[in-house]
Amino acid sequence: MSDILDRLDAALADRRHADSESSYVASLHHKGLNKILEKVGEEAVETVLAAKDVDSGDSATQQALIAETADLWFHSLVMLSHLGLDHRQVLDELARRFGVSGHDEKAARQHGQD
Numbered sequence: 001m002s003d004i005l006d007r008l009d010a011a012l013a014d015r016r017h018a019d020s021e022s023s024y025v026a027s028l029h030h031k032g033l034n035k036i037l038e039k040v041g042e043e044a045v046e047t048v049l050a051a052k053d054v055d056s057g058d059s060a061t062q063q064a065l066i067a068e069t070a071d072l073w074f075h076s077l078v079m080l081s082h083l084g085l086d087h088r089q090v091l092d093e094l095a096r097r098f099g100v101s102g103h104d105e106k107a108a109r110q111h112g113q114d
């Protein structure tokens, strides 16, 4: 999986300063962080709506959710790229969390606040 993420991040870096007319990625960077965040929010909402529409066993609604999730991931990667970050830091964070129960992590956080 991370092969396509590596390739996509390389493409995002390459397209960052391209011509906005020919590159959607360049046009997002050109419009700035607020536009990119607006797209992330929009794609998050569309993902939630597509998930609510999934009919178990119905491949069309499942495919619609997959497409919306891909849009969300893509725009999230553009956001990271705009801020000088990339997917590797996110994967590292997921790796760091791997095997740590969310309940245990939350309890440790709350304990630390006492």
Ligand SMILES: N=c1c2ncn([C@@H]3O[C@H](COP(=O)(O)OP(=O)(O)OP(=O)(O)O)[C@@H](O)[C@H]3O)c2ncn1[C@@H]1O[C@H](COP(=O)(O)O)[C@@H](O)[C@H]1O
Pocket (backbone or CB within 6 Å): 008, 011, 012, 015, 022, 023, 024, 025, 026, 070, 071, 074
């Ligand atoms: N993976 C993607 C990708 N996924 C989704 N999109 C675009 O994201 C947009 C989705 O947003 P919407 O559905 O809201 O479309 P829209 O209505 O046209 O958008 P707005 O006008 O509302 O901003 C569409 O234009 C999609 O084509 C993507 N655009 C580019 N990529 C990758 O980025 C690379 C570089 O793209 P360019 O910069 O366009 O060359 C491509 O080769 C791909 O690998």
